[in-house]
Amino acid sequence: MSVVPQSLAELLPEALHVQCYTADVPKGGWLFHLGDAPQWMFYVAGGEVVLERMGPQGTVLVLQRQRSGFVAEASLHAARYHCDARVTRPAQIVRLPLRALNEALATDAAFALRWIAMLNAEVRRLRQQCERLSLKRVQDRLLHWLGSAASPGPAVPVGGVKSLAAELGVSHEALYRCIADLEAAGQLQRTAQGVWRIASDGAAPAQRPAGRLGTPSGC
Amino acid sequence: MSVVPQSLAELLPEALHVQCYTADVPKGGWLFHLGDAPQWMFYVAGGEVVLERMGPQGTVLVLQRQRSGFVAEASLHAARYHCDARVTRPAQIVRLPLRALNEALATDAAFALRWIAMLNAEVRRLRQQCERLSLKRVQDRLLHWLGSAASPGPAVPVGGVKSLAAELGVSHEALYRCIADLEAAGQLQRTAQGVWRIASDGAAPAQRPAGRLGTPSGC
DNA sequence: CGTACTTTTGAATCGCATCAAATCTGGTGG
DNA sequence: CCACCAGATTTGATGCGATTCAAAAGTACG
Numbered sequence: 001m002s003v004v005p006q007s008l009a010e011l012l013p014e015a016l017h018v019q020c021y022t023a024d025v026p027k028g029g030w031l032f033h034l035g036d037a038p039q040w041m042f043y044v045a046g047g048e049v050v051l052e053r054m055g056p057q058g059t060v061l062v063l064q065r066q067r068s069g070f071v072a073e074a075s076l077h078a079a080r081y082h083c084d085a086r087v088t089r090p091a092q093i094v095r096l097p098l099r100a101l102n103e104a105l106a107t108d109a110a111f112a113l114r115w116i117a118m119l120n121a122e123v124r125r126l127r128q129q130c131e132r133l134s135l136k137r138v139q140d141r142l143l144h145w146l147g148s149a150a151s152p153g154p155a156v157p158v159g160g161v162k163s164l165a166a167e168l169g170v171s172h173e174a175l176y177r178c179i180a181d182l183e184a185a186g187q188l189q190r191t192a193q194g195v196w197r198i199a200s201d202g203a204a205p206a207q208r209p210a211g212r213l214g215t216p217s218g219c
Numbered sequence: 220m221s222v223v224p225q226s227l228a229e230l231l232p233e234a235l236h237v238q239c240y241t242a243d244v245p246k247g248g249w250l251f252h253l254g255d256a257p258q259w260m261f262y263v264a265g266g267e268v269v270l271e272r273m274g275p276q277g278t279v280l281v282l283q284r285q286r287s288g289f290v291a292e293a294s295l296h297a298a299r300y301h302c303d304a305r306v307t308r309p310a311q312i313v314r315l316p317l318r319a320l321n322e323a324l325a326t327d328a329a330f331a332l333r334w335i336a337m338l339n340a341e342v343r344r345l346r347q348q349c350e351r352l353s354l355k356r357v358q359d360r361l362l363h364w365l366g367s368a369a370s371p372g373p374a375v376p377v378g379g380v381k382s383l384a385a386e387l388g389v390s391h392e393a394l395y396r397c398i399a400d401l402e403a404a405g406q407l408q409r410t411a412q413g414v415w416r417i418a419s420d421g422a423a424p425a426q427r428p429a430g431r432l433g434t435p436s437g438c
Numbered sequence: 439c440g441t442a443c444t445t446t447t448g449a450a451t452c453g454c455a456t457c458a459a460a461t462c463t464g465g466t467g468g
Numbered sequence: 469c470c471a472c473c474a475g476a477t478t479t480g481a482t483g484c485g486a487t488t489c490a491a492a493a494g495t496a497c498g
Contacts, residue, residue, distance in 0.1 A: 053350065061353055063346050074339040074346075105332055112331035113324055119338040120293040126345035127282050127293075131272065133352035134280055134388040136455075137485070162444075169353040174486055176446065355487075356453070381476075390455055395478065 008043055008094060011118065013111045016104055022094045031071060031085035031093065038075045040095040044068060047091025048159045050166075053083045062166040067159060073122055076102065088163055133169050138178045141168045146188075146198055158196055227262055227313060230337065232330045235323055238315045250290060250304035250312065257294045259314040263287060266310025269382060272302040281385040292341055295321065307382055352388050357397045360387045365407075365417055375415045 009017070022045070025031070031042050031049060042049075044066045051064040051072065063083055064071070071085055076098070087093075105112045132144045145168060158164055161179070165172040182188040189197040228236070241264070244250070250261050250268060261268075263285045270283040270291065282302055283290070290304055295317065306312075324331045351363045364387060365375060377383055380398070384391040401407040408416040 061350055063350060074342040076339055077336060078339075105335065106328055109325055109328040109331055112328055112335065116324065116331065116335060116338065117296060119335065119342065120295055120297075122342055123293040123338065123345065126342065126349065129349050130345065130352060131280055131282060133349060160444090171487055172444090173446085173488085176444095177486095180446085379476090391476090392456085392478085393454055396454095399478085 008045070011114050012096075013104055013108050016096060016100060019096045019100045020094050021096070022092060025087045025091050025093050027087055027090050029087040029091075031087070032081050033084050034081055036081045038072075038078055038081060038098055041073075041076070041098055041101050042071045042085070043094040043096075044071060045092040045094055047087065048089035048163070049091055049093075050086050050088050050163060051083045052086055060166070062163070065159070065163060065167045069122075070118070073119060076105075089159060138168070138170050138174045139182070141170065142175065142178055142182070146196075227264070230330075230333050231315075232323055232327050235315060235319060238319045239313050240315070241311060241313045244306045244310050244312050246306055246309050248306040248310075250306070251300050252303050253300055255300045257291075257297055257300060257317055260292075260295070260317055260320050261290045261304070262313040262315075263290060264311040264313055266306065267308035267379075267382070268310055268312075269305050269307050269385075270302045271305055279385070281382070281388075284382060284386045288341075289337070292338060295324075307379065357387070357389050357393045358401070360389065361394070361397055361401070365415075375417065377415055 008020075012020070025047070027047075032038070034053070045068070047067070049066045049071050050062055051066070053061045053063055065088075072081065072083075075081060105115060128148050132141050132148075135141045135144060145164075161175060162172045165175040168175065179188065179190075183190065187198070191197050227239075231239070244266070246266075251257070253272070264287070266286070268285045268290055269281055270285070272280045272282055284307075291300065291302075294300060324334060347367050351360050351367070354360045354363060364383075380394060381391045384394040387394065398407065398409075402409065406417070410416050
């Protein structure tokens, strides 16, 4: 979508490549817990990782759902983690030592600029997320999410309806019902495992002309 | 709260100081509009600026409300703005040319690192915002906001209830009612123009023991 | 085959958005 | 100083949509 380096190899300078260590983490595993002192920077190359934070009475709040990219980028200089990182789908995780990363950023201005570009992208994504959460109706949030899901074609990969519901800040029941409605209206088709196909825009103007945003974009 | 430079002067390198141009913008003024090509980076030194985006039927979505800091930091490399920046309170605006900023970042690694720290803070703030918007009840969002408002004492500056309502993603009527309830419960006191005083925690456990998060923190 | 989880449907309840209207406020001009 | 207006503040009533609780059916996995 922009000038952001696509792959980890393009982003990191040569010197850091050797410092990277890749591992497979099974579902249910953890990258870090609340209160831990950050030692590594984690990159999700595959699978799914969720940043969570517990409410008082056991309510789980989902802060981030990452399927390709860094997790908790902002922990660069943080003294402690303020949330948990849980693996919700068997994931390939690349980790690199924070110390080396910091040194590289402090000395390699070109690398720092690439890192800034990545952070800019994250800021935009978060603004989109806020924009989405500002919408009241579940259908609006889902359509907004479908619109901002950067994917080649009309097919959108979805990593589990329940975790999507958490990301949208909605009960999973409501989301299931919303999906069913959209499917009945012909605006959505569920195909393979976790992949949806969206009806070409303008096809079925049936249901609700209200509450649609244009293509969302995080400022 | 962290290693982030407090003032603009500390953040920017000497070379950029001369490039800065400060101006007073009256209420109702604009920093930029949707679709404009970014030419400057704007810093809010006083007053209030709001990033807005229009929904289809005239609904206004508030993406950011800035009272001290940069606006649209992520527009560093963006081709166009995707929202409007409106001045909601007479503001002092510092602007500096994007070209010079980019050059400085590309050559001065130390400055780039400070810029990264600032972006990290912004990412955390946005995560807090998402966390807040994930809360269902108005009271929860308000208390969460009061908790995350970094202020010296128990006094919290508020820039207009209506704009706060927009930031919380809530109708202003609902927010007014919520404020009145909290005030009646003794958890909140309105003092001077736009400044509130929060009851010391644990004072009035009266109303609702449910739905309280601890001190919020954006991961 | 049993267990755990997801998916699905149903019904009751609650909180907020919305519309409406009244009051209060600050600021402007006569 | 007062009349007047625009906007902020407040209160009330109503309806919608989501949450919540509950339960059943489907599915994956050991």
